Amino acid sequence: MAWETLIQSVEQVVGAAGLVRDPELMHSYLTDWRNAYQGRAALVVRPATTEEVAAVVRLCHDAGVALVPQGGNTGLCGGSIPDSSGRQVVLSLTRMKRIREIDLANETITVEAGVILRQLQEAASQAGRLFPLSLGAEGSCTVGGNLATNAGGTAVLRYGNMRELTLGLEVVLPxxxxWHGLRGLRKDNTGYDLKHLFIGSEGTLGIITAAVLKLFPATHSTATAWVALPTPQAAVDLIGHVRSLCADRLTGFEMMSRQSLEFVLDHVAGCSDPLQGPHPWYALIELRDTVPDAPLDLLLESGLGHAFETGWVIDAVIASNQTQAAALWALREGISEAQNHEGPSLKHDISVPVSQIPAFIERTDSALQQAFPGVRIVSYGHMGDGNLHYNISKPLGHADAPFKAQEQAIMQVIYQMTSAFNGSISAEHGLGQAKPDAAAHFKDPLEIELMRAIKRTLDPTGLMNPGKVFATGLE
Known part of the structure; x- marks a missing residue:
């Protein structure tokens, strides 16, 4: 295969502005934001339209060259990073930034894959609506990446993840x-719903170039509380009580361990403990309403009052303004960054049924401490949907290298326990290049067989993001 011929053909499609070959300029496309994954590529292509994406994909398909789709490159599993061969092409969607349409009567917004999530949120807000997906990387992650990983975030409890927020897709096939599937329909019972093949597929079946997404009424009232809890079981009891009292006003319910908070207090500037004295566990609760001046504080106070009486809550504070609410959220959102200051962070994004979270934490904590004494467990996550970020830091005073050498053994303990609770080893981060082997081991073999059959049907040559989701391609 003549690389220069392919490169010249690609440049004719995207122009000089759409082609990156300089090694220094390519660097940011070849490593993730944590420097956890690095790769090499023959070139980086930045098409500006769906037609350009399709033309580049055709050229690479005909030349037998693998493509690695990439959005904001904010993932945690290396799904958008090429391999080390230097023979893959990174296809960045970041120039595709158009808001194509806002249909207020249909409550939808149609956007291209390179639109940054925060820009999507702002476009919805300017139209008097809400796009509810919210996560820590929203200032840099893109819609295409959110779709490719079926992103969740902090508002899944009320609004669902990207799969629930999407009505239609435009996809360039391998x-x-x-596929022109940009239909803003809430009812379309004409066979298989193809968009769900591509959502969460991490670019292994095609390249999402645009989407029709749901909009919601803007919320005008908010109440936010930081609550101290004795146990994870208290969190399960509390969320059930608050949900029964507040229904869909309950937008967020985040749980975190004391170890999680201590890392934030130690390493994130401007953060302080909202309560007097340490407590074993915490919850961050948020209510929202579309009605201005809705009495959410009173509703939250009522719910917490009952929780104090039952022993579910030890202490609590309700934010009196948006500044205080933002400070409470900063404690939750700063955990991942703070843990990185403590050395290697072994991150595990798992889910189990909400009712099983207390037992999972108790049994997994015990198993890890028995096998790896002194490890510090940073357990936090989206309590309402059963998603825990169950991360491990090295024991105090230990060196990085011996701890990193135990990564696979630690992962096996956590994933074995996740499987025992009928959970998932990836709740919202995807598989990328970090978890394909584990997925093949812990998923039902029939599920893997059906997934491979879909992959072979849509991408028979195996050129779409090889090594992601499936560790050995189509073999």
Whole structure:
């Protein structure tokens, strides 16, 4: 295969502005934001339209060259990083930034894959609506990446993840054909719902170039509380009580361990403990309403009053303004960054049924401490949907290298326990290049067989983001 011929053909499609070959300029596309994954590529292509994406995909397909789709490159599993061969092409969607349409009567917004999530949120807000997906990387992650990983975030409890927020897609298939599925329909019972194949597929079945997404009424009232809890079981009891009292006003319910908070207090500037004295566990609760001046504080106070009486809550504070609410959220959102200051962070994004979270934490904590004495467990996450970020830091005073050498053994303990609770080893981060082997081991073999059959049907040459989701391609 003549690389220069391919590169010249690609440049004719995207122009000089759409082609990156300089090694220094390519660097940011070849490593993730944590420097956890690095790769090499023949070139980086930045098409500006769906037609350009389709033309580039056709050229690479005909030349037998693998493509690695990439959005904001904010993932945690290396799903958007090429391999080390230097023979893959990174296809960045970041120039595709158009808001194509806002249909207020249909409550939808149609956007291209390179639109940054925060820009999507702002466009919805300017139209008097809400796009509810919210996560720590929203200032840099893109819609395409959110779709490719079926992103969740802090508002899944009320609004669902990207799968629930999406009505239609536009996708460039591995041979360069374009599926024009941008239909803003809430009812379309005409066979298989193809969009769900591509949402969460991490670019292994095609390249999402645009989407029709749901909009919601803007919220005008908020109440936020930081609550101290004795146990994870108290969190399960509390969320059930608050949900029964507040229904869908309950937008967020985040749980975190004391170890999680201590890392934030130690390493994130401007953060302080909202309560007097340490407590074993915490919850961050948020209510929202579309009605201005809705009495959410009173509703939250009522719910917490009952929780104090039952022993579910030890202490609590309710934010009196948006500044205080933002400070409470900063404690939750700063955990991942803070843990990185403590050395290697072994991150595990798992989910189990909400009712099983207390038992999972108790049994997994015990198993890890028995096998790896002194490890510090940073357990936090989206309590309402059963998603825990169950991260491990090295024991105090220990060196990085011996701890990193135990990564696979630690992972096996956590994933074995996740499987025992009928959970998932990836709740919202995807598999990328970090978890394909584990997925093949812990998923039902029939599920893997069906997934491979879909992959072979849509991408028979195995050129779409190889090594992601499936560790050995189509073999």
């Amino acid at each position: 041979d360069g054909r374009v």
